[in-house]
Amino acid sequence: MLRPEATTARYCGPVTDATHWILTLVCEDRPGIVHAVSGAIVEADGNITESQQFSSGDTGKFFMRLQVESAATRERFEQALAPVTERYGMTWQLDVVGRPLRTLVLVSKAAHCLNDLAFRQRAGQLAIEVPLVLSNHDVLAGLAEFYGLPFEHRPVTDAESKAAFERRVLEVVEQHDVELVVLARYMQILSPELCDALAGRIINIHHSFLPGFKGANPYRQAHARGVKLIGATAHFVTSDLDEGPIIEQNVVRVDHSKPPEELVAIGQDVESRTLTQAVRWFSEDRVLLDGARTIIFQ
Amino acid sequence: MLRPEATTARYCGPVTDATHWILTLVCEDRPGIVHAVSGAIVEADGNITESQQFSSGDTGKFFMRLQVESAATRERFEQALAPVTERYGMTWQLDVVGRPLRTLVLVSKAAHCLNDLAFRQRAGQLAIEVPLVLSNHDVLAGLAEFYGLPFEHRPVTDAESKAAFERRVLEVVEQHDVELVVLARYMQILSPELCDALAGRIINIHHSFLPGFKGANPYRQAHARGVKLIGATAHFVTSDLDEGPIIEQNVVRVDHSKPPEELVAIGQDVESRTLTQAVRWFSEDRVLLDGARTIIFQ
């Protein structure tokens, strides 16, 4: 989705000499939008290298994502865009290709999702920077350290420590200008207030194929029901538990011989793959919201 | 599952000269079963060419499926097995490899599942024989005729005609010694009585990935929720709607751009593929029931 805190001034500093831009925009659908936007890009000496758009029959909205090569400064680019974005009442964002997304990762005890995110970040396959890994347990401190990620342990044992944990989340978000919060198997239910405060920039991985087995022990439920496929769902977090807009889903085939423990192991693979994919798309400004649905511009 | 009506005497007639047998059996798990069963097979001059077994941690039951090459007569085979099946209290069945399964197909208006079943049967990829295609509509009469399948149209418009339809189902089952009833997108809810009467030998294709979107218009629900995968589930029919034991599931990837109509078309492919697979496994005695779960000996 358009990162809510994105303002046109935000990324100027380090990227005045950028030449590859990502422009994402949303507005009411009507004729002439593409012509108007592409006109602004021509004016900024830009060349469109990638373009995706979608007109939603559900909400009447128009969505667009463009990659543009241009030697223009951000200022000049924005000047060229201003009349267009105003005329069409666009929500928009101008980002730089490859800029690492400031990402706060929340974890509990399970390592697989954090390991996958961290490994891919280090391998240059995932453009995120992680100012902090925050956990209600200390077991993943070593893993974070190995990848050179700051780690902080704040136990959550009662309502008070839980509220303190959430205040710390918001503090880190504020302090480090965090653009995305990732629940990488963080096993606490967030307060509605926190969900609202982070709406559209907090992603969870659900250890099941939603809609499907919700709540605790989905793999035990899946075993009891004898399902032939198990899966995982990465979705935006909303205060309506496990019902936020779906970003990505994957499944793996299983059979009757798998005990619940093995379903868990198989499930963890799907989970980490699915979460990493969702974070990657978000970091590349490929995820936009259309009501309760996501538009994924792959 | 072990076809309930299977009796050892049933298939004698045409298959006295069979040389490839399928032996399926279920009993309480305890040591020595394999040795005892294989001993009976040695006695019948048989050679095991395929073998699968499963000990259920859930129910404590032992399941086995064997393919055996043997020139013994059915009578001699059964004599050799009798002491073993008695000692272990086995439910068992002796079938002939490749014997066409007597299958009653119920349809309404949608052609895709019937077409797939009929095409594969004719292509020699699905060992079923279809004494009747029974429908509450007449639109598929031509399709059935093309494949040389008897077709009968019985409108269902009220409680009385519905009861008459169901009586006709049981009559055909009785008359043709039907071993499997397939709901190939038959769009009427069956009475609990019919479900019970056909328990373990009636398969439905659910136009959704169960558990998930149940009831009507699953593709519309899937669209509204923005799912990234849609699927289909073939399952045994029980009186608990859409909750019978799952036999097979498949999914296909979709994205935000697909309107509900297109999801329907994509879904139909998955449906027919999934139903045909379930029928094939059943026809090869590969589907056994372990409580609410199926064992699939692929």
Place this chain on the structure above:
Amino acid sequence: MLRPEATTARYCGPVTDATHWILTLVCEDRPGIVHAVSGAIVEADGNITESQQFSSGDTGKFFMRLQVESAATRERFEQALAPVTERYGMTWQLDVVGRPLRTLVLVSKAAHCLNDLAFRQRAGQLAIEVPLVLSNHDVLAGLAEFYGLPFEHRPVTDAESKAAFERRVLEVVEQHDVELVVLARYMQILSPELCDALAGRIINIHHSFLPGFKGANPYRQAHARGVKLIGATAHFVTSDLDEGPIIEQNVVRVDHSKPPEELVAIGQDVESRTLTQAVRWFSEDRVLLDGARTIIFQ
């Protein structure tokens, strides 16, 4: 690919009242194209409802596919486009959404691909019209008849009858203004002359996962090698056997227990699915050529 014979005058007759258009175009990549094209569309009172583009790093070409809603006549649309297509030296085509593609199908004895194409066409899932099914065998006459498709049998037994068959192909192409020739498991190698004459509008399904096992008996080769996946490849036909640009590929998992016959059956499913998908994309003007590669605008 842009259908070579497409001219702007071609589809005027029956579609003067069209409101949904597909515009595909190819030219050298340079700045301003999107702005220019979208300007012409604005001029024709059009609204872009779908848009995809690709700049090839390999060939320096720019590819675009647009769906446009417009009440303009074809003539007015073309007048608006003319200055743009001239300025940028574009190869282009204006088609109508949903217009059935005139498709000649060549078959031999195997039914699965023809059955899938015909079933989906009748089910309204594949916008093709088939003026003729032409075969070097007569076994599929009944299948064609069932689907109401004209069928013609021309034996190919020697060089002369083969040349006659190929002349007949070109005759039908000419006579019915055929836009696509589909080799639906047609088991004769085409002459280089025919390949050249139909370049870019003839699709084959290869019974293997290319590059891989080429030539005869790929499933036997696959079995001998113990592969764990088998697949199929739909590709444009060129005179360089099995080396034409790939349009679509699919695979299915297999294991050691499958004898070659079963691999054949499994392979046939993948083949028909893959070929139908390729034909569908072509019929929707989603397949463009970039040197030896295809661009698929899904």
Place this chain on the structure above:
Amino acid sequence: MLRPEATTARYCGPVTDATHWILTLVCEDRPGIVHAVSGAIVEADGNITESQQFSSGDTGKFFMRLQVESAATRERFEQALAPVTERYGMTWQLDVVGRPLRTLVLVSKAAHCLNDLAFRQRAGQLAIEVPLVLSNHDVLAGLAEFYGLPFEHRPVTDAESKAAFERRVLEVVEQHDVELVVLARYMQILSPELCDALAGRIINIHHSFLPGFKGANPYRQAHARGVKLIGATAHFVTSDLDEGPIIEQNVVRVDHSKPPEELVAIGQDVESRTLTQAVRWFSEDRVLLDGARTIIFQ
């Protein structure tokens, strides 16, 4: 495959109190084998909990893998088996469920395969113990250290240093009683002598979907050819380069928009997943050799 060096005496020490055994065996196929083997198991008070068998139509061999629960000592188990294995001329092996496989890992610079193996081993999902990670480069020293794996760097720059490296491999194999050598993206071609010495216990991951693009730069070849699927193949190493028996294969869908670099990243995921799966199956005695093909008892 049956690990060549396996002798019945090997694992006695630490596992005298084992209760879950894996028995794998190969012999000429003839009637009575299952009965004889299961008889020996009954004699050792064993209960078969998992059983798989396969009769190869290609080689006439019979393959079996059994999991057995038994409180018998290894000695007693072997005494019970001896007459049977002798009578049928069986090659066989008695292993303990969950016993970590002594695995030597060879790497060069790419981290993804080693990371996946090490992470899963530590997560308890892969029963291997790694006495050494041996590399011709030093870049992965830190990764090995993080996972607590001994690491040794031996540059390979000419024929002499290459021979020294290979001697070191054999020395480690000898010294640590290594059961499996894994080429986790080790980028040197092994000498035929080393391949022969380690036949049946050395696995490679090929960065392509075999048969397919062999040799260097498969992803560049895949891009040039415009393939729609890329994959990876885990196979036994033989002196015939990239032609050893295939253990596992996977593919992932790609499209025209992916430059070679991105195909590499996608390919690495498939590679590590595929290699880990092959190693897991081998460590669980699920991989047997039938001529040039593998039997995988999943």
